[in-house]
Amino acid sequence: MKSKRQQIKDQAAYLFRKQGYKATNMRQLAEAVGVKAASLYNHISNKEELLQELLMDMAHLFTKSMSDVQSSSLQPVQKLERLISDYVRYTVEYTDAISLLTGEWVHLADNPKTEFLKLRDNYEDGFRQILTKCIQTGDFKKIDVDIALFSTLSTLRWLYSWYSKHKTTNPLELEQQITQMLITGLRK
Amino acid sequence: MKSKRQQIKDQAAYLFRKQGYKATNMRQLAEAVGVKAASLYNHISNKEELLQELLMDMAHLFTKSMSDVQSSSLQPVQKLERLISDYVRYTVEYTDAISLLTGEWVHLADNPKTEFLKLRDNYEDGFRQILTKCIQTGDFKKIDVDIALFSTLSTLRWLYSWYSKHKTTNPLELEQQITQMLITGLRK
DNA sequence: CCGTTTAACTAACAATTGTTAGTTTTGTAC
DNA sequence: GTACAAAACTAACAATTGTTAGTTAAACGG
Numbered sequence: 001m002k003s004k005r006q007q008i009k010d011q012a013a014y015l016f017r018k019q020g021y022k023a024t025n026m027r028q029l030a031e032a033v034g035v036k037a038a039s040l041y042n043h044i045s046n047k048e049e050l051l052q053e054l055l056m057d058m059a060h061l062f063t064k065s066m067s068d069v070q071s072s073s074l075q076p077v078q079k080l081e082r083l084i085s086d087y088v089r090y091t092v093e094y095t096d097a098i099s100l101l102t103g104e105w106v107h108l109a110d111n112p113k114t115e116f117l118k119l120r121d122n123y124e125d126g127f128r129q130i131l132t133k134c135i136q137t138g139d140f141k142k143i144d145v146d147i148a149l150f151s152t153l154s155t156l157r158w159l160y161s162w163y164s165k166h167k168t169t170n171p172l173e174l175e176q177q178i179t180q181m182l183i184t185g186l187r188k
Numbered sequence: 189m190k191s192k193r194q195q196i197k198d199q200a201a202y203l204f205r206k207q208g209y210k211a212t213n214m215r216q217l218a219e220a221v222g223v224k225a226a227s228l229y230n231h232i233s234n235k236e237e238l239l240q241e242l243l244m245d246m247a248h249l250f251t252k253s254m255s256d257v258q259s260s261s262l263q264p265v266q267k268l269e270r271l272i273s274d275y276v277r278y279t280v281e282y283t284d285a286i287s288l289l290t291g292e293w294v295h296l297a298d299n300p301k302t303e304f305l306k307l308r309d310n311y312e313d314g315f316r317q318i319l320t321k322c323i324q325t326g327d328f329k330k331i332d333v334d335i336a337l338f339s340t341l342s343t344l345r346w347l348y349s350w351y352s353k354h355k356t357t358n359p360l361e362l363e364q365q366i367t368q369m370l371i372t373g374l375r376k
Numbered sequence: 377c378c379g380t381t382t383a384a385c386t387a388a389c390a391a392t393t394g395t396t397a398g399t400t401t402t403g404t405a406c
Numbered sequence: 407g408t409a410c411a412a413a414a415c416t417a418a419c420a421a422t423t424g425t426t427a428g429t430t431a432a433a434c435g436g
Contacts, residue, residue: 004383020294022210026424035384038426042383047424103291106208140375147365150350151343158342166334177335185373187328192413214394223414226396230413235394 005043008033012050013096021051021100021107052112054097055105059119061090066126076133077140081179083127087156088175091163099160127153152182193231196221200238201284209239209288209295240300242285243293247307249278254314264321265328269367271315275344276363279351287348315341340370 002010011032015024026047030037044050065086069079091098105116128149134140140148155178163174190198199220203212214235218225232238253274257267279286293304316337322328328336343366351362 018294020208020210020291022208023295025422027422036386037424038386039384041425103208106206107211141372143369144365146350146354147369150346151366151369154342154346155339158338158345162334162338177332178339181331181335181339181373183373183375184329185369185371185375187371187373213392215392224416225394226416227414229395 004033008040008043009050009054010096013054013094013100016051016054016104017096017099021104048107048109051100051104051107054100055108055116056112058090058094058097058101059116061094062086062123063119065090066123069130070126076130076137077183079130080134083130084152084156084179084182085175088159088171088178091156091159092171092174095160095163102157124149124153155182192221196228196231197238197242198284201242201282201288204239204242204292205284205287209292236295236297239288239292239295242288243296243304244300246278246282246285246289247304249282250274250311251307253278254311257318258314264318264325265371267318268322271318272340272344272367272370273363276347276359276366279344279347280359280362283348283351290345312337312341343370 008029012024012029015029015032019028026037026040030040033040065083069082069086072079072082074082105113108116128145131140131145131148131152135142135145159178163169196217200212200217203217203220207216214225214228218228221228253271257270257274260267260270262270289308293301296304316333319328319333319336319340323330323333347366351357
């Protein structure tokens, strides 16, 4: 059974996603949890802590994914496929929290914001290095690596919204379709 | 010279993008315009009107782009290329306002929200029809059309954030790189 | 049972919010 | 220069916000 704290975080993720962090107030959150607003403070210290933890939980997930892939002995293209696979899995499992990565981090205070963006940048850098390797080995064409990085990450970052509308698709097939789309493109 | 109303809208777009609609207050907006908060109401009727107009201006831009392409006699693949080209142009010209399309529409009241989403859905439908045509003609492989649509639109919708970091790239080259990335993929 | 901790409640606070009323200044047409 | 409209200002409002204080009820170990 889930701790009250986790229940609060889950509801917060749901509401922050649907309405945005700033537009969600503690009374709404409390009602969703089934409690009065003041009672929330027996389990959390303040509103921003919720956003902070939700975002950081996800950021650490991706940091782990990246460092696992980096320290593996896979080929560059396989590394890329593994990153995509992880991303799809996380999106399916933590749809609400993942959705916050897109825009809600701007509401973090300076310190946690900096920390969050550092992790985000590290992830992007790791991704870029792997893409670069894929080009060097000749597996990928000599496309602008920043464009490739941007297009790939965009697709992955929007995945949660797509998944919300197509929950039926099974994750494995989804992952394969996306990988194929990104790697071989649209043209026959 | 720009009207005061337009100046207010421009600053609103900038602040809404940077901080979010809910996190931006009328006193901040007023200061950015160089005026006291109450004076804004000589030019606008309320805060939400600003968000509404910013979003609707963009939505109508895309609606126009789509209907122009649809009524043209271009080949399906050329139609797609034209849509991408328009999207890049708009992104470069209206970066701030375009960025609001991503997440800030949730703060619209029910009525304008419905209207906005209708236009958005129409655009997506038009896009899907063109992609379907590209597959039927044999120009594109038989990929899941919803995946192709989703991946393409994701890349376009995130473009504003990429452009903000790479303002140096000229739009035409950007458009060509993105088109190539989407259509021929990464693999050599 | 009892004593202690945990977690719920009510009530209220200080701050911030969008907006309005009323007034003064600025600009323009004659 | 006077009259009128446009647009700025000051001051204040009602509502909403996150959070705290103080208190009561539930849960639990001995």
